[in-house]
Amino acid sequence: MSRHYAPKYDETVAWIRSKCPPSLQHVHIAVICGSGLSGLVDSVDKDREKVVIPYKDIPHFATSTVQGHPGNLVLAHLNSIPTAFMVGRFHFYEGHDLALTTYPVRVLALLGVHTLIVTNAAGGLNEAYVPGDVMAIKDHISVAGLGGRNPLIGANEERFGPRFPAMSDAYDPDLRRTFFRAVKELGMQSIAREGTYCYVAGPSYETRGEARLLVQAGGDAVGMSTAPEVVAARHAGIRVLGISLITNRVPYRPVPSVSHEILGTPVPPAEKNQAPEQVVNHEEVLEVSAMRAKELQGLVRKIFELLPPPPPTRSTH
Numbered sequence: 001m002s003r004h005y006a007p008k009y010d011e012t013v014a015w016i017r018s019k020c021p022p023s024l025q026h027v028h029i030a031v032i033c034g035s036g037l038s039g040l041v042d043s044v045d046k047d048r049e050k051v052v053i054p055y056k057d058i059p060h061f062a063t064s065t066v067q068g069h070p071g072n073l074v075l076a077h078l079n080s081i082p083t084a085f086m087v088g089r090f091h092f093y094e095g096h097d098l099a100l101t102t103y104p105v106r107v108l109a110l111l112g113v114h115t116l117i118v119t120n121a122a123g124g125l126n127e128a129y130v131p132g133d134v135m136a137i138k139d140h141i142s143v144a145g146l147g148g149r150n151p152l153i154g155a156n157e158e159r160f161g162p163r164f165p166a167m168s169d170a171y172d173p174d175l176r177r178t179f180f181r182a183v184k185e186l187g188m189q190s191i192a193r194e195g196t197y198c199y200v201a202g203p204s205y206e207t208r209g210e211a212r213l214l215v216q217a218g219g220d221a222v223g224m225s226t227a228p229e230v231v232a233a234r235h236a237g238i239r240v241l242g243i244s245l246i247t248n249r250v251p252y253r254p255v256p257s258v259s260h261e262i263l264g265t266p267v268p269p270a271e272k273n274q275a276p277e278q279v280v281n282h283e284e285v286l287e288v289s290a291m292r293a294k295e296l297q298g299l300v301r302k303i304f305e306l307l308p309p310p311p312p313t314r315s316t317h
């Protein structure tokens with residue numbers, strides 16, 4: 001055990017276990033519900049035990065402040081697998097530091113989680129994407145991480161993982177195959193995508209110039225969560241499936257100039273015949289999440305039915 005061992009994780013885990021029946025004391029899979037996606041929890045087995053714990057009651061947890069993130073930890077069975085749902089998540093932009101934002105992921109690891117399904121609402125950068133598309137994340141670009149905001153900064157917690165964990169294989173290919181098998185069985189091919197998620201700190205949405213930078217870097221979608229949770233999960237040896245619901249198109253063409261209108265100079269060639277792009281807002285994000293809620297519930301349930309066998313048990317749990 002590391003000399004930086006922090007006993008609060010164990011306090012949280014013991015407290016959560018004290019609220020659970022024996023069948024939910026160890027959970028195997030966790031689902032983090034993105035903006036407006038809390039309905040994913042409705043896919044749990046109805047005839048089994050279910051424990052709902054508000055984050056505000058859980059020792060050492062932060063509380064959710066964002067609309068569309070109710071703020072409950074739900075422990076239940078899905079396809080008979082003991083599962084934890086984070087119904088609502090924490091974001092860095094709410095003012096929590098990244099260690100607190102990702103604290104639940106480590107608690108989930110200690111509760112026995114070996115597989116994390118992390119979902120989010122995201123803006124589409126890829127020209128081909130339309131609102132309502134569902135993207136399996138194959139890679140991420142953490143802009144905030146590159147800028148020095150990584151949840152693992154500080155003393156390494158050896159009990160979870162190594163000082164320098166690899167992230168080049170962060171999104172498990174077998175779980176992605178499972179995602180696409182589920183998509184195929186449900187006939188959802190026309191809305192399914194596979195791409196790279198860009199993490200920005202938020203809470204302001206991107207300027208057009210920032211969005212163009214992300215497109216040029218190879219980003220397909222952009223959002224304000226997920227990457228820190230994935231870094232913490234991979235550090236703890238948890239395998240990850242990431243799913244983005246594309247809720248809006250991100251405006252990224254150059255901002256239209258106005259100088260020619262006043263000065264009578266030519267319209268810049270790049271701006272000729274440019275279709276107007278819509279400004280994004282959180283209400284639109286929640287609307288599209290609500291529109292796809294039922295399909296995503298079905299997709300998550302199908303993924304659970306098709307999941308590959310769990311990875312070998314880790315010694316920390």
Ligand SMILES: O=P(O)(O)O[C@@H]1C[C@H](O)[C@@H](CO)O1
Pocket residue numbers: 033034035036066089091119120121122202223224225226281282285
């Ligand atoms: O929690 P997620 O990443 O799903 O929420 C997205 C990002 C911001 O929190 C919010 C912006 O509309 O939605």
